[in-house]
Amino acid sequence: MARNISYQQAIGEALAQEMERDETVILMGEDVAGGAGSPGEDDAWGGVLGVTKGLYGKFGDRVMDTPITESAFIGAAVGAATSGLRPVAELMFIDFMGVCFDQMFNQAAKFRYMFGGNAETPVVIRTMYGAGFRAAAQHSQCLYPVFTHIPGLKVVTPSTPYDAKGLLIQSIRDNDPVIFCEHKALYTLEGDVPEEAYAIPFGEANVTREGDDVTIVTLGRMLHVAHEAADALAKEKISCEVVDLRTTSPMDTDTIIESVENTGRLVVLDESHPRCSIATDVSAIVAQEAFGALKAPIRMVTAPHVPVPFAENLEDLYIPDAGQVQQAVRTVMGKD
Amino acid sequence: MSDSIRAICMPKWGLSMKEGTVAGWLMDEGDEISSGDEVMDVDTEKISSAVEVSESGILRRQIASEGDTLSVGDLLGVLADEATPDADIDAFVTEFQANYVPPADDEEDGGAATETVDVDGRSIRYLLRGEGGVPIILVHGFGGDLNNWLFNHEALAATRAVYALDLPGHGASSKDVGEGGVAALAAVVSGFMAALGIDKAHLVGHSLGGAIALSVALDNADKVASLTLIGSAGLGADIDGDYLQGFIAAERRKDLKPHVEKLFSDPALVTRQLINDLLAFKRIDGVQAALETIMAAFAPGGSQALVLRDRIGDVAGPVLAIWGSGDRIVPASHAEGLPGNVRVEVMAGQGHMVQMEAASEVNRLIDELIG
Numbered sequence: 214m215a216r217n218i219s220y221q222q223a224i225g226e227a228l229a230q231e232m233e234r235d236e237t238v239i240l241m242g243e244d245v246a247g248g249a250g251s252p253g254e255d256d257a258w259g260g261v262l263g264v265t266k267g268l269y270g271k272f273g274d275r276v277m278d279t280p281i282t283e284s285a286f287i288g289a290a291v292g293a294a295t296s297g298l299r300p301v302a303e304l305m306f307i308d309f310m311g312v313c314f315d316q317m318f319n320q321a322a323k324f325r326y327m328f329g330g331n332a333e334t335p336v337v338i339r340t341m342y343g344a345g346f347r348a349a350a351q352h353s354q355c356l357y358p359v360f361t362h363i364p365g366l367k368v369v370t371p372s373t374p375y376d377a378k379g380l381l382i383q384s385i386r387d388n389d390p391v392i393f394c395e396h397k398a399l400y401t402l403e404g405d406v407p408e409e410a411y412a413i414p415f416g417e418a419n420v421t422r423e424g425d426d427v428t429i430v431t432l433g434r435m436l437h438v439a440h441e442a443a444d445a446l447a448k449e450k451i452s453c454e455v456v457d458l459r460t461t462s463p464m465d466t467d468t469i470i471e472s473v474e475n476t477g478r479l480v481v482l483d484e485s486h487p488r489c490s491i492a493t494d495v496s497a498i499v500a501q502e503a504f505g506a507l508k509a510p511i512r513m514v515t516a517p518h519v520p521v522p523f524a525e526n527l528e529d530l531y532i533p534d535a536g537q538v539q540q541a542v543r544t545v546m547g548k549d
Numbered sequence: 550m551s552d553s554i555r556a557i558c559m560p561k562w563g564l565s566m567k568e569g570t571v572a573g574w575l576m577d578e579g580d581e582i583s584s585g586d587e588v589m590d591v592d593t594e595k596i597s598s599a600v601e602v603s604e605s606g607i608l609r610r611q612i613a614s615e616g617d618t619l620s621v622g623d624l625l626g627v628l629a630d631e632a633t634p635d636a637d638i639d640a641f642v643t644e645f646q647a648n649y650v651p652p653a654d655d656e657e658d659g660g661a662a663t664e665t666v667d668v669d670g671r672s673i674r675y676l677l678r679g680e681g682g683v684p685i686i687l688v689h690g691f692g693g694d695l696n697n698w699l700f701n702h703e704a705l706a707a708t709r710a711v712y713a714l715d716l717p718g719h720g721a722s723s724k725d726v727g728e729g730g731v732a733a734l735a736a737v738v739s740g741f742m743a744a745l746g747i748d749k750a751h752l753v754g755h756s757l758g759g760a761i762a763l764s765v766a767l768d769n770a771d772k773v774a775s776l777t778l779i780g781s782a783g784l785g786a787d788i789d790g791d792y793l794q795g796f797i798a799a800e801r802r803k804d805l806k807p808h809v810e811k812l813f814s815d816p817a818l819v820t821r822q823l824i825n826d827l828l829a830f831k832r833i834d835g836v837q838a839a840l841e842t843i844m845a846a847f848a849p850g851g852s853q854a855l856v857l858r859d860r861i862g863d864v865a866g867p868v869l870a871i872w873g874s875g876d877r878i879v880p881a882s883h884a885e886g887l888p889g890n891v892r893v894e895v896m897a898g899q900g901h902m903v904q905m906e907a908a909s910e911v912n913r914l915i916d917e918l919i920g
Binding site: 214215375379407409410411412413414417419420423467 | 663665674721724800801802803821825829832833834835
């Protein structure tokens with residue numbers, strides 16, 4: 214039965230239920246077992262945000278603390294996946310993927326292809342992304358477009374507790390490497406989540422609000438910004454349809470195109486930078502596949518092409534907000 | 550102030566409804582309203598339906614207008630007799646609106662939260678509304694859950710206790726369906742009655758739930774006060790096997806929607822939210838296997854395995870069979886030629902989900918049968 218729990222609890226529950234169901238599922242990462250120098254204690258922190266709290270007590274050495282060596286433990290997780298385990302590695306910040314590019318891009322993403330379809334790499338990298346945490350330029354980026362670019366990786370960006378649980382279970386059961394991107398600002402978000410395990414298939418966007426005038430395609434934390442904008446625009450009698458991509462690879466282009474064919478207008482809202490992003494990708498797909506349906510040029514709302522600022526006032530300005538989305542919608546409506 | 554003044558309020562359809570949008574009034578100010586009349590169409594994120602009043606009087610005021618979105622319990626309009634002065638009605642409206650508090654986001658359904666009971670090792674979820682009298686038990690069909698009764702449950706509970714349960718494999722009940730056929734599921738309904746200490750009940754079953762209710766009534770003559778069968782299975786071999794198979798096989802919205810549309814006479818009732826809720830149910834671990842097991846036992850090869858038509862004459866209490874003439878899942882022809890103890894009502898133009906689409910008429914017929 215569904216009850217109200219947080220995004221953070223939904224992720225912890227998905228891990229616990231899959232570890233219970235399948236003993237090949239293991240966890241590894243910095244502080245995932247204990248943390249603060251006290252590995253293994255039941256009351257230990259459980260990762261920087263407590264997502265894995267309590268799992269060591271239940272599953273013992275299937276929950277492994279690693280040294281601060283991202284390239285080594287991500288590589289170890291990939292290797293373990295090729296030899297029969299289903300590792301879930303926690304990479305504290307997505308920004309740290311910099312030192313793991315070879316393991317992910319050249320190894321994990323390529324094994325199935327280079328071994329003629331005979332190798333599988335069922336590894337999940339859970340990782341925290343996004344601005345708004347006063348964590349500065351090296352701990353705040355939205356790097357999901359980088360992974361979306363690489364064939365062989367699957368990229369997941371849940372926006373709600375319900376999606377976080379169902380998509381993480383699917384990620385663990387999936388036989389390909391999955392980058393599971395958790396937005397820092399969403400961990401405390403609460404929502405209805407069934408107690409039972411369930412899997413949400415990849416490549417199925419969720420139309421979270423139906424509307425007639427404009428399609429807003431978005432993902433992750435920005436879904437909630439899109440809804441805030443759509444609520445405000447409803448008062449101006451502008452009806453927005455909101456499409457949450459849920460996964461950027463594979464991407465559900467059918468749902469995007471179907472929606473744009475109904476509304477004739479598109480605003481893409483993406484917290485990543487404006488170049489080579491999900492915003493540009495979605496815009497290009499629609500321009501190519503549904504140009505005839507468009508009544509106005511596509512607008513993109515993204516962060517600017519600068520590193521995430523550490524100054525609080527500048528960081529707040531950096532993150533796309535509902536006002537910018539409203540302005541973009543008015544522009545495509547010819548009402549600015 | 551005249552005590553003939555009655556508020557018409559935004560109803561609560563199902564556990565999750567928080568607000569509704571007025572799609573339009575069906576009655577004008579000054580119209581005479583009788584209990585059971587539909588006065589307004591309301592859209593919610595899940596479903597659209599008509600607001601039915603349980604009072605009589607003249608519609609003196611339309612407070613809500615088309616397009617307004619109002620919380621559950623908020624004032625839609627005012628009924629009163631002819632003699633009530635306008636000033637009294639104004640005062641009533643002012644007082645209502647001054648005191649109205651919308652339900653909090655996390656508030657449960659006015660105490661009517663679902664509960665669970667252990668039935669022979671399975672956890673069965675149910676929702677109880679109303680109290681007293683010989684209770685009614687509502688049994689949903691294949692792929693459904695207790696929310697299939699959202700337009701019936703509260704209305705029927707005005708004068709008695711009404712239980713709606715989730716069958717095994719459905720809703721929030723255990724996913725273990727045992728052998729999965731009508732007999733196995735009927736044993737769970739009997740067990741449910743025993744577990745809750747219900748000695749005797751009026752059974753109302755829809756579709757597969759009808760066959761289950763009929764089976765319970767035949768095996769426990771002393772425990773069933775009356776039987777209402779809606780678009781019921783169990784009265785002939787025909788059933789739309791493609792629907793059952795399609796409902797089971799569909800993994801995505803686009804695949805599921807055409808099958809679900811077959812259930813309704815008005816396909817516009819199949820909202821995105823309804824499909825999303827069904828997908829969320831189907832994606833829970835164990836549901837797929839449960840549905841497949843039920844299908845294999847209940848309708849192997851797309852044809853009903855258990856036909857109880859010859860025995861329906863043996864049911865002790867009164868029996869009512871309600872059908873939509875346009876039912877595309879279980880044909881309305883199964884309502885023909887039933888023995889004399891069965892009152893048959895075929896509703897023109899209605900589909901399989903007749904208890905949702907023609908709720909007030911179905912509720913009236915059940916009330917009439919039960920007395």
